[in-house]
Amino acid sequence: MDEATVREKVRQYIARELIRDESYQIDDEEGIITGGLMDSFSLAELAVYCEEEFDIYIPDPDLTVEKMNTLNQIIARIMRDIES
Amino acid sequence: MLKLSNRDSFQTLLSAVTLTSDDDQKPALIYIESGVDDVVVTRADFKQAIQNYASGLQQMGVSERDLVILAHTQNLESIYAFWGALLIGAIPSMFPTLTEKLDRDIYMNSMSELVNISDVRAILTTDDFAQELSARVNCPVYGSQTLLESVSDAYQPYIANADEVAFLQHSSGTTGLQKGVALSHRAVLNQVASYSDALQLNGSDVVVSWLPLYHDMGLIAGFLMPLIQGVPLVLMSPFDWVKSPAMLLRAISDHQGTLCWLPNFAYNHMARRIRKRDVDGISLASMRAFINCSEPVHASSHQLFHDKYSHLGLSGEQLTVSYAMAENTFAVSQTPIGTTPIIDIINRLELEQSLKAVPVSEDHEYALVKVSCGKTIPNTHIKVVDADGKTLADRQVGELLVTSDCMLTEYHKRDDLNPFDADGWYKTGDRGYLVDGEIFVIGRSKDLIINAGKNVYPQDLESVINGVDGVHPGRAVVFGVYDEKEGTELIAVVAEVDTEDEVERKSIFQNIKQAIVTQTTVTIHFVHLVGEKWLIKTSSGKIARAANRDKWLNETGR
Numbered sequence A: 001m002d003e004a005t006v007r008e009k010v011r012q013y014i015a016r017e018l019i020r021d022e023s024y025q026i027d028d029e030e031g032i033i034t035g036g037l038m039d040s041f042s043l044a045e046l047a048v049y050c051e052e053e054f055d056i057y058i059p060d061p062d063l064t065v066e067k068m069n070t071l072n073q074i075i076a077r078i079m080r081d082i083e084s
Numbered sequence B: 001m002l003k004l005s006n007r008d009s010f011q012t013l014l015s016a017v018t019l020t021s022d023d024d025q026k027p028a029l030i031y032i033e034s035g036v037d038d039v040v041v042t043r044a045d046f047k048q049a050i051q052n053y054a055s056g057l058q059q060m061g062v063s064e065r066d067l068v069i070l071a072h073t074q075n076l077e078s079i080y081a082f083w084g085a086l087l088i089g090a091i092p093s094m095f096p097t098l099t100e101k102l103d104r105d106i107y108m109n110s111m112s113e114l115v116n117i118s119d120v121r122a123i124l125t126t127d128d129f130a131q132e133l134s135a136r137v138n139c140p141v142y143g144s145q146t147l148l149e150s151v152s153d154a155y156q157p158y159i160a161n162a163d164e165v166a167f168l169q170h171s172s173g174t175t176g177l178q179k180g181v182a183l184s185h186r187a188v189l190n191q192v193a194s195y196s197d198a199l200q201l202n203g204s205d206v207v208v209s210w211l212p213l214y215h216d217m218g219l220i221a222g223f224l225m226p227l228i229q230g231v232p233l234v235l236m237s238p239f240d241w242v243k244s245p246a247m248l249l250r251a252i253s254d255h256q257g258t259l260c261w262l263p264n265f266a267y268n269h270m271a272r273r274i275r276k277r278d279v280d281g282i283s284l285a286s287m288r289a290f291i292n293c294s295e296p297v298h299a300s301s302h303q304l305f306h307d308k309y310s311h312l313g314l315s316g317e318q319l320t321v322s323y324a325m326a327e328n329t330f331a332v333s334q335t336p337i338g339t340t341p342i343i344d345i346i347n348r349l350e351l352e353q354s355l356k357a358v359p360v361s362e363d364h365e366y367a368l369v370k371v372s373c374g375k376t377i378p379n380t381h382i383k384v385v386d387a388d389g390k391t392l393a394d395r396q397v398g399e400l401l402v403t404s405d406c407m408l409t410e411y412h413k414r415d416d417l418n419p420f421d422a423d424g425w426y427k428t429g430d431r432g433y434l435v436d437g438e439i440f441v442i443g444r445s446k447d448l449i450i451n452a453g454k455n456v457y458p459q460d461l462e463s464v465i466n467g468v469d470g471v472h473p474g475r476a477v478v479f480g481v482y483d484e485k486e487g488t489e490l491i492a493v494v495a496e497v498d499t500e501d502e503v504e505r506k507s508i509f510q511n512i513k514q515a516i517v518t519q520t521t522v523t524i525h526f527v528h529l530v531g532e533k534w535l536i537k538t539s540s541g542k543i544a545r546a547a548n549r550d551k552w553l554n555e556t557g558r
Helices: A003-018 A042-054 A071-083 B004-009 B043-059 B076-087 B104-118 B127-134 B144-149 B185-199 B216-229 B238-243 B246-255 B264-272 B299-312 B348-354 B458-465 B502-519 B545-556
Strands: B027-032 B039-042 B067-071 B091-095 B120-125 B141-143 B165-170 B180-184 B207-209 B233-236 B259-262 B289-292 B319-324 B331-334 B343-347 B367-371 B380-385 B398-404 B426-435 B438-444 B449-451 B454-456 B471-483 B488-497 B526-530
Touching (some): A003 A042, B039 B043, B043 B144, B067 B076, B076 B091, B076 B144, B076 B165, B120 B127, B185 B331, B233 B238, B458 B502, B488 B502, B488 B545, B502 B526
Parallel strands (some): B091 B165, B207 B259, B289 B319
Antiparallel strands (some): B426 B438
16 A cells, blocks of 8 residues: 555544544644644554554554644655555 | 451551562562563562661651652652651652653652652652752752662661551542542451452462552552462553553463453453554453452453453453442452453443443343442442432442441541541542442543543643643633543543635644643644634533534544
8 A cells, every 4th residue: 555545544434433524624733642633542542453454563652642743754664564 | 468357467568478478489479571581589588678668767867747749750669768757757759750741840850849748858869860850859859869868777666556547549630630549558468358359369379460549549559468468469650551452461371370450441452452462472361350440340341352352361251340439449349250240231321311320131122231340348338319319229320439448547648538428438530320339430530531540631641632732722622532442531622713725724733733742741633623703611611521522423423
């Protein structure tokens, strides 16, 4: 799966399921967690989504606000596993 | 072990089995952290550590009856400091720590206010935060390192009186609304004796908990009760559990856990947000009871959790319920261990219109499923009253009133608040009904929202939102909406704005979410921006919360 497809899938998923507003346009560098757009439970949900959708396992130490706060960070982390 | 039958053999919290037993190599607690080896603390280690803290506190000038706030990350240090304070007769109180999202200024201001209102003698916190906080509050602030450097060989023990206040449990909410529930040694021991009997607590039990220690459920059930009873406590930080919920199930499996208290949303969180491979090899067969408490219980959350993990040895009989509150130390009731809680299916329409819980069949048009919270534990009594204080019959809905031998002494430094009515009953503010002694809770008398176990006052959030640029001041309303998927109330805001411009609206949307996350401890889930005159007001000009909630539900089709 190429990066553009992954980005679009994740963008839509986050807006619909985690921000709960499908029309919301997430900017690539926007702080999704520090900006209060989604709550702290969302990181665990994102981990389950990545396992089910892309068959990748993001270990707990990577599931932090620091490492997963923006769409760019999330996509980079997912692509690292998809490409390896 | 403390039971009702030997209640007299325990005088104060310092009669705790963990401190007095000869078998001092048994684990007192096991602390689990993500990515680090488990730390096993024996009773001997525990006693030594809390004596060191007692000595350190005394060296720093903390004396008997001084209020000490522990605004610490949840860790062994905060635990030792709490018990160290008890040893010297100081009054400890656990407090939430500053999180990465919360605004530092706002946190420090609320601490400063607390220090002034409650006459705090000292604050203990993390080393890196102590200096910064110290400049902002009117009392000494110590980091753990400073405290441990003050340790000398001995401390001067304090002989407590059973009726003295042992510690405070601060309710959540803003500082203005925050109440320090003062509990005596006697009240806490009465609660532990009665509740242990209801739970059939025994020497093979192991309590597993992720709950925060500043919350009554975490403080009593997930901290003090196991240590008083000498039952091993397996504890982890709520921050670790939130992002990796499998940790709790792994801990139960690894340490043969038998008892675990959880608010309703936690069942949904663990059913929905644990990856398949994270439960490989886990067994939940050792559990005697998961105890659902602290927010309204939903049968669907139990079902979801059961369906997901029955293959790990989870059975319906393990899913029990308790009704509890800090003012009663903790538990008011408990469903019987080893039995599925009673389900009552009632007519929602009759409930709303005539305040009666009328049974109907499962497939009835207005069927509403209620889960029993069980009967009262020994020495605690409950009644349901109407607005005039008249006691109501079974199945009539009113306010729940509680009396017991484990009630709070007072709200600390709040002479303006009397927790009891003229006959000594505590008015809980919860609405519900009784059926043959089984307690069914319907909701709150006030507008309080319970989001993921946290009490949230809509007025606090509205005042933050009214300060956001672009929102008409005084034209925002906040309310809770129960979410089946999350198993808890989510928080919604409807705010009137002038602009129709999409870019400006997006910016207001972001600013509302940002303001709430930095100025409070919650996240707003739904933001609905509307034009002028959308909000419904009462004849006296106040915003009608329930009517606006209904309007929003209709408009958004939820």
